[in-house]
Amino acid sequence: MEPLVEASDLSKTFAAGGFFRSRYGQAFRAVERVSLAVYPGETLALVGESGCGKSTTGRLLLGLLEPSGGRVCFQGRDLSTLGRAGLRSLRRRMQMIFQDPYGSLNPRFTVGRTLAEPLRLHLGLSGSELSGRVARLLETVGLSPSDEGRYPHQFSGGQRQRVAIARAVAVSPDFVVADEPVSALDLSVQGQIIRLLTELKKSLGMAMLFISHDLSVVRSLADRVAVMYAGRVVELAPAGRLFAGPEHPYTRLLLDSVLEAAPGKKSEHRAPEAPPDNTYPATAGGCGFHGRCPLADPGCLAGIPELSECYPEHWVACRCIHSI
Amino acid sequence: MAGAGSTSELLRVDDLSVNLSSGVPAVDSVSFELRRGECLALVGESGCGKTLTGLSLLLAVPPETGSTAAGSIRLDGCELTALGRKRLRSVRGGRISMIFQDPAAALNPLFTIGSQVVETILAHLEVSKAEARQRALGILEDVGLKNPQRFLGLYSHQLSGGQCQRAMIAVALSTEPELLIADEPTTALDVTVQRQILDLLVRLRREKGLALLLITHNLALVAHLADRVLIMYAGQIVESASLEELFEAPRHPYTRALLECIPRLDARPGLPATIPGNVPVPGRWPAGCRFRERCAAARPGCERPQRLQPLEARPGTLVRCWLAAGMNLDNE
Numbered sequence A: 001m002e003p004l005v006e007a008s009d010l011s012k013t014f015a016a017g018g019f020f021r022s023r024y025g026q027a028f029r030a031v032e033r034v035s036l037a038v039y040p041g042e043t044l045a046l047v048g049e050s051g052c053g054k055s056t057t058g059r060l061l062l063g064l065l066e067p068s069g070g071r072v073c074f075q076g077r078d079l080s081t082l083g084r085a086g087l088r089s090l091r092r093r094m095q096m097i098f099q100d101p102y103g104s105l106n107p108r109f110t111v112g113r114t115l116a117e118p119l120r121l122h123l124g125l126s127g128s129e130l131s132g133r134v135a136r137l138l139e140t141v142g143l144s145p146s147d148e149g150r151y152p153h154q155f156s157g158g159q160r161q162r163v164a165i166a167r168a169v170a171v172s173p174d175f176v177v178a179d180e181p182v183s184a185l186d187l188s189v190q191g192q193i194i195r196l197l198t199e200l201k202k203s204l205g206m207a208m209l210f211i212s213h214d215l216s217v218v219r220s221l222a223d224r225v226a227v228m229y230a231g232r233v234v235e236l237a238p239a240g241r242l243f244a245g246p247e248h249p250y251t252r253l254l255l256d257s258v259l260e261a262a263p264g265k266k267s268e269h270r271a272p273e274a275p276p277d278n279t280y281p282a283t284a285g286g287c288g289f290h291g292r293c294p295l296a297d298p299g300c301l302a303g304i305p306e307l308s309e310c311y312p313e314h315w316v317a318c319r320c321i322h323s324i
Numbered sequence B: 001m002a003g004a005g006s007t008s009e010l011l012r013v014d015d016l017s018v019n020l021s022s023g024v025p026a027v028d029s030v031s032f033e034l035r036r037g038e039c040l041a042l043v044g045e046s047g048c049g050k051t052l053t054g055l056s057l058l059l060a061v062p063p064e065t066g067s068t069a070a071g072s073i074r075l076d077g078c079e080l081t082a083l084g085r086k087r088l089r090s091v092r093g094g095r096i097s098m099i100f101q102d103p104a105a106a107l108n109p110l111f112t113i114g115s116q117v118v119e120t121i122l123a124h125l126e127v128s129k130a131e132a133r134q135r136a137l138g139i140l141e142d143v144g145l146k147n148p149q150r151f152l153g154l155y156s157h158q159l160s161g162g163q164c165q166r167a168m169i170a171v172a173l174s175t176e177p178e179l180l181i182a183d184e185p186t187t188a189l190d191v192t193v194q195r196q197i198l199d200l201l202v203r204l205r206r207e208k209g210l211a212l213l214l215i216t217h218n219l220a221l222v223a224h225l226a227d228r229v230l231i232m233y234a235g236q237i238v239e240s241a242s243l244e245e246l247f248e249a250p251r252h253p254y255t256r257a258l259l260e261c262i263p264r265l266d267a268r269p270g271l272p273a274t275i276p277g278n279v280p281v282p283g284r285w286p287a288g289c290r291f292r293e294r295c296a297a298a299r300p301g302c303e304r305p306q307r308l309q310p311l312e313a314r315p316g317t318l319v320r321c322w323l324a325a326g327m328n329l330d331n332e
Helices: A018-024 A054-061 A083-091 A111-123 A125-142 A145-149 A157-169 A187-204 A239-244 A248-256 B052-056 B085-091 B112-122 B131-144 B150-153 B160-173 B193-209 B219-225 B243-248 B253-260 B321-328
Strands: A005-015 A027-038 A043-047 A069-074 A094-097 A174-180 A207-212 A225-227 A232-238 A308-311 A314-316 B009-020 B024-035 B037-041 B065-073 B094-097 B179-185 B212-215 B227-234 B236-244
Touching: A005 A054, A005 B052, A018 A174, A027 A054, A027 A069, A027 A207, A027 A232, A027 B243, A054 A174, A054 A207, A069 A225, A069 B160, A083 B065, A083 B160, A094 A157, A111 A125, A111 A157, A125 A145, A125 A157, A157 A187, A174 B253, A187 B253, A225 A239, A225 A248, A225 B236, A232 A239, A232 A248, A248 B193, B009 B212, B024 B052, B024 B065, B024 B236, B037 B131, B037 B219, B052 B065, B052 B094, B052 B179, B094 B160, B112 B131, B112 B150, B112 B160, B131 B150, B131 B160, B160 B193, B193 B219, B212 B219, B227 B243, B227 B253, B236 B243, B236 B253
Parallel strands: A043 A207, A043 A225, A094 A174, A174 A207, B037 B212, B037 B227, B094 B179, B179 B212
Antiparallel strands: A005 A027, A005 A069, A225 A232, A232 A314, A308 A314, B009 B024, B009 B065, B227 B236
16 A cells, blocks of 8 residues: 655754753754654554654654655655645645644634634635534534534633544544644543544544554554654554564553553552653764663664564664564 | 551541632532541542642632632641631641642742752741752752752753653652642653652652642552542542552442543553543532433432442442442442
8 A cells, every 4th residue: 555644764953043052052853764654544653752753753744844854745745845835735635633722722713713714725615514514523523513602711621622623624634643632631531532533533534643652542543653762763563563562672661651550569660761851862873762771782872773674564773673 | 657657647628618719619528638648649530629629728729710618627636727827828838738730830930940949948947048958959869850969050941841840849848748739740741751750759758758649630640659549520529448449349430430541551452431521510510419420320319419428348438429339239
């Protein structure tokens, strides 16, 4: 199958200046040589800690940021060659859902207006056709058509996220990037939103990049999982495979960090080491994870490990894991 | 901290009610006690009134949000609601401290971490500036900020999320409080950092004999930290049990639903469990059992008022559900 979205050798460096100059020195490499493909209808989860470059990768895939190196193709077309008008026509087919729906919804627009906007702009709907569509959208995401006249602050966090999802799927996109869409929500509501996303994905046949820092959240909806660390993809595998047999030490650390929902193991667990701070020191030619890695030895500083296939479809970037 | 001191009562709350500024009740006759060195968890979804309960223990509910309507809060037998402002200030941030979900918002961005810790110490303890500084270094190290000298001079924007949370805990602990109220202390953090903050809280409890009121919606966190659990729904306590009993045999249908919502790695992939609907907002609480509209076990009779009553079969456990509280015990 042809990938819907394909990133090859994608890099993004943020120039230092102003506020961040002291923090990052010269330039901050947020994403380094990431190659990923998202296939039609699949959910690819992108997992890692704050600052690992997962949100930047999501934005690059949507063409919201310009890459410093490499390229992104949507159905074989390089985004950088499209120009502004070309990109705009693609926007309908690529949408984004953010972590904080309160920040991403216009507080002065009623929900009805928020949802009508993309329908008018992209599909040219108006009048009763438009209002009928808005009403149906609200029902699709589990809200009531009578909510149309309400403002974002009148909804709970979960309901607001439903509105944000409705806006994203309003124009029937082929590809949605969901950036930590449930992290700010109660566990009980997280489940509701994940169910909704799963249903929508099935009924609309859209592909999704689901960004999260928590592997347990990803468990129920991902087809494949990519784990990122310090700007690079360090492991990529089908979800079942990754949860049953994680290979990269960082993936294991992430899995170990998930709290078990059972008492009796109080304070016995091992605390995984955090990054010294979330700037990730420049990897001077070595594996970026070696400072926290239980398997690290001096050889890990010799070169940056490339992704290699350790099982069919299962890729790992670690010199301690042998490829097939 | 073991021995007689660890079992005596530190805090006792009786029939605490908090009204929103509109006059609508948001916390409804909450009673509990907290022993020295104990960790009590207050668990429920957003909008259940748990944060308001926490804030009202410090008499720190912002006036534009609401006010304490009734009830008594006694710390070591001393009635806090009757204290004058000056005495209250020595308790607040002194004997009782609080940490919040968003440390970046709780720390002052214009002052260094060091000055915030030192200022807190100077405000509450009678020590010299030099002593306060020395103390601050010790506390920063205690909360796991290695090289504390360096952190003294940093501002909150220069710290990562986990370091911010540690710094806030340092400010909270700088006056050696007996009780720490922790409101969703890990929710905004990466899973790896959540784990570290959890370990820090476990260690601080052990080393300092700190009593902890843990406010959270996540029962997985509770499982690793708490001794006893209060489940709160729509302003009321609906279940009160020891940690082991709560996980072994949760009684209230709401407790069961919360437990099922914890994402598990070992589970077979499938759709995650949810609780349908939303917590009713204050003012729209249904009569009788407030959970019944979302409850899978609801039946005629649930619309009658529900009492928080002890379980005969399990002394010490209280449950506010007539179905769970007795009549069905024989069938189980």
